[in-house]
Amino acid sequence: MSDVLTLKDLLTQNTREGELYSTMPDNWVRCVACGHRCKIPPGRDGICRVRFNHDGKLMVPSGYAAGIALDPVEKKPFFHAYPGAKALSFGMLGCDYHCSYCQNWVSSQALRDPIAGSAPEYVTPEQFVSLATKHNARIVTSTYNEPLITSEWAVEIFKLAKQADLITSYVSNGNGTPEVLEYLKPHLDLFKIDLKGFRQKQYAQLGGVLQNVLDTIMQAYQMGFWVEIVTLVVPGFNDSEEEMRDIARFIRSVSPDIPWHVTGFHRDYHMMEPENTPSETLIRAVEIGYDVGLHYVYGGNRPGEIGSYENTYCPSCETTLVERWGFRVLSNQIRDGACSHCGTTIAGRWQ
Secondary structure (H helix, E strand, O other), X not given: OOOOOOHHHHHHHOEEEOOOEEEOHHHOEEXXXXXXXXXXXXXXXXXXXXXXXXXXXXXXXXXXXXXXXXXXXXXXXXXXXXXXXXXXXEEOOXXXXXXXXXXXXXXXXXXXXXXXXXXXXXXXXXXXXXXXXXXOOOEEEXXXXXXXXXXXXXXXXXXXXXXOOOEEEEEEOOOOOHHHHHHHOOOOOEEEEEOOOOOHHHHHHHOOOHHHHHHHHHHHHHOOOEEEEEEEEOOOOOOOHHHHHHHHHHHHHHOOOOOEEEEEOOOEOOEOOXXXXXXXXXXXXXXXXXXXXXXXXXXXXXXXXXXXXXXXXXXXXXXXXXXXXXXXXXXXXXXXXXXXXXXXXXXXXXX
16 A cells, blocks of 8 residues: 555645534534535535545644745735735635636645645744744735635634734635625735626636625625725636626625726636737726726736726826836825825725
């Protein structure tokens, strides 16, 4: 018999009992970390493959990172939170979706796809927060895989991060539950949510339910998280003007102050057929967002190709307040959270 440990073996060794679950008869458990609300029998995994039932207890990831990187917060992307600040990001393995165009598939699709997976790096919350302060990061971010399914580990880190006066953030697909949002509320500041389209047929192809995401966006905003929304525009999948307008109208119905980022698809993972998103499509999506009444709309990941749509403008006097080139902040004219020209409050976290 081989003594070589599989990735599943390694991950199983790095777990602890979760908090986001309830017990059921016959040692089954119900997980509430994501919108799937998996009912899991003994010895089986949830849809994410990294939360599993061991003798009637839900075991969840703990004690490792599959990737750590220092980035500007604009890369997450957050454009209305601490411009130019450094964010130390960490990810784990696994996801509750199976997007065919995933750009982080090596980590997100581990245990689901035999060619995915990266070796875990063992780390404690103390070591991670110490690394953040050593590199003058102001923000710590759970990203790369889906953070909702590893929320217990994120909260372990975030509790120490808060003690060190750090800001905390999630980069998420938004497939949440009221239970996980309540669990995160004392510990999480910034919440980037993907709104991958506005049609359930397309969401089903990704393994999700559109309404779960819409509910999460509304609840997260109402609970006081700072929310920014990203739509990756994929040709032939979600790029019609009608769908872009529907997304913009929904965001405005929650709040016109929620920033909306429309970003360009590039061929990746199992989606190699469509052309990369034309810059003209992103420009048109931004224009639709402003036409619908959103105050802050951005074209993403195409520096120099989308005109002025990387910048933040005052919704009242249209003064250029934050000028950007890609993830670089070139100038920032926001003063005490307000327009330096007319004094209009600019939604965001600036101090």
